[in-house]
Amino acid sequence: MKFLRYLFFCVLALTAVNAFAQSSAELKRKRDKLNEELQQLNDEYQETAKNKKTTLKQLNILKAQISLREEKINGLNTEVRLLGNQINENTNNVHSLQSQLDQLKKEYAAMIVFAYHNQSAYNKLMFVFASQDFNQAYKRLTYLQQFGTYRQRQAESIQGTQHELKVKINQLDRTKDEQNNLLKDQEKEKQTLGKEKNSQLEVISDLSKHQGELKQQLRDAQQQKAKIESQIRVAIRREVEEARRKAEAEARAAAARAAAERARANAANPGSAPKEAPVAAKASTNSELLNATPEFAKLSNDFLGNKGRLPWPVANGVITQEFGLTYIEGIKTDNPGVDIRTSAGAAVRAIFSGEVTSVNNISGTYLVVVRHGEYFTAYANLKSVSVSKGEKIGIKQNLGTVATDGATGETQVHFELYKGQNAVNPKLWLASQ
Known part of the structure; x- marks a missing residue:
């Protein structure tokens, strides 16, 4: 013992x-x-x-x-x-x-x-x-x-x-x-x-002496983010509408098959009571539409399962502006994502596997939107891109390189994350560095 x-x-x-x-x-x-x-x-x-x-x-x-x-x-x-x-x-x-x-x-x-x-x-x-x-x-x-x-x-x-x-x-x-x-x-x-x-x-204190210039800087930044957010929502809405179109087409095809089956049954038994048409299914939610296929449903589930462990869109970076409402000297700014400062020429990478749904040029820089089932990630302020719309990509695959602001010398990528059409805080999904 x-x-x-x-x-x-x-x-x-x-x-x-x-x-x-x-x-x-x-x-x-x-x-x-x-x-x-x-x-x-x-x-x-x-x-x-x-x-x-x-x-x-x-x-x-x-x-x-x-x-x-x-x-x-x-x-x-x-x-x-x-x-x-x-x-x-x-x-x-x-x-x-x-x-x-x-x-x-x-x-x-x-x-x-x-x-x-x-x-x-x-x-x-x-x-x-x-x-x-x-x-x-x-x-x-x-x-x-x-x-x-x-x-x-x-x-x-x-x-x-x-x-x-x-x-x-x-x-x-x-x-x-x-x-x-x-x-x-x-x-x-x-x-x-x-x-x-x-x-x-x-x-x-120094910035407060130049409120006009500060407000102009903030307005410019907000306008750029508004353009980015608009393009992201357009891309997501297009995916939802495409999923709804496919679902409605499949529903019409199923209804046509059911009608033909009823006609054959009634013709074979003329004395019997005719079969009634099935009640039409209720319209699907956006989440159901985006997860309509087994492939997208699995992708959504895998993406959700990695919450808090997803890699950052850049190998090395620091968040300089958080998600949501912030106030600078009483001036309100609303950030639908996070701004991540990184080194010049850094590669921007996908945080999860998925499909590229949109590549857009916004005021001289690129925006890439990737779909992960019902989740979407957006990578803005790219100097160049190395993927195209419709391309299937893997986790940490390079999407392009980050741009550097010629006037301020600031190098940062703007990153947003959506569940359906709702923006969520990306920081809660990324792994701690």
């Missing part, structure tokens, strides 16, 4: 260590990713700051920086908490090992004393010969041999425990150093966050 309890404890400790290692490695990976994105944003902000005229792009970059910085600080908090738990666990292990070592040394000292008092070969022989019979003599001889072996094992256990204790103490010291470094990094990030928030206030 003692062995089983010890084995259970070892398995439990190993599982905890593995879980800690996995979570710690994942947090470090995310931290490195955030550092990379923050460095890119900082480089881009420094480039825009060279322009004496404050632009909306500067504000968007600062907002993205602040969001990422807060995310990094939250990640550091989690790392510090995990390391704190690890320090407590290692401290308990050190105390446990120290207690084991003290007990082993105590037992070993007692054996040494006993061995000293019975070190004479004469005493050992007398101990064996004083046995009442041969069986007892054999047992006493075996005991003396086992005692020597046990004493050797105890010495080895002491050495092993001392080594393990040393390893745990070194591990504890490294964990404490790592925690201290993270705390310093955390404090540094908080100071940087404060500076970025002050810069944001300065940019907002």
Whole structure:
């Protein structure tokens, strides 16, 4: 039972260590990713700051920086908490090992004393010969041999425990150093966050002095997004109407077949009551129409099943404007998707397999709409496209390259996601980076 309890404890400790290692490695990976994105944003902000005229792009970059910085600080908090738990666990292990070592040394000292008092070969022989019979003599001889072996094992256990204790103490010291470094990094990030928030206030203050220009920038952006949204809805409506046309054609064909069947039945039995025509089916919903075929129904189900795990439309990017209503200095803007800042010339890729339903040129940049059953994804602000309407595509297949605004130098893709004709927040469907 003692062995089983010890084995259970070892398995439990190993599982905890593995879980800690996995979570710690994942947090470090995310931290490195955030550092990379923050460095890119900082480089881009420094480039825009060279322009004496404050632009909306500067504000968007600062907002993205602040969001990422807060995310990094939250990640550091989690790392510090995990390391704190690890320090407590290692401290308990050190105390446990120290207690084991003290007990082993105590037992070993007692054996040494006993061995000293019975070190004479004469005493050992007398101990064996004083046995009442041969069986007892054999047992006493075996005991003396086992005692020597046990004493050797105890010495080895002491050495092993001392080594393990040393390893745990070194591990504890490294964990404490790592925690201290993270705390310093955390404090540094908080100071940087404060500076970025002050810069944001300065940019907002400067922009507020040029309300007319700011409103014009926002109006231009909204007009462009309105054109994109209009084209997306046209493409979706066309798909719904095509599905409805096919459904109605199939219904008419089925009705014609039923009528012919009734006519044949009535002709074969003229004396019987004529069969009545079946009641017409109710008009299907858009969801039913878009999932009318087994292929599209499966595609919709697979798309829904991957909610929160879908890849991003670009390999590396940062959301600079979120989905829905936002206010900038009291000016309301409505974003039907998300704007993702990325590197110049980056490839734009499909987030899931499907069929290209539309490729349009909007004010010099391209819009690609892809159907995934009853779901639709739209990729706007593309400089070039590498797919065509009606083409079947796979997940992460390149659709084209993102365009860079010549006036502002801003490189971002506008991404929208629809369930039927209703826009939904794409961020809820994309995997966390």
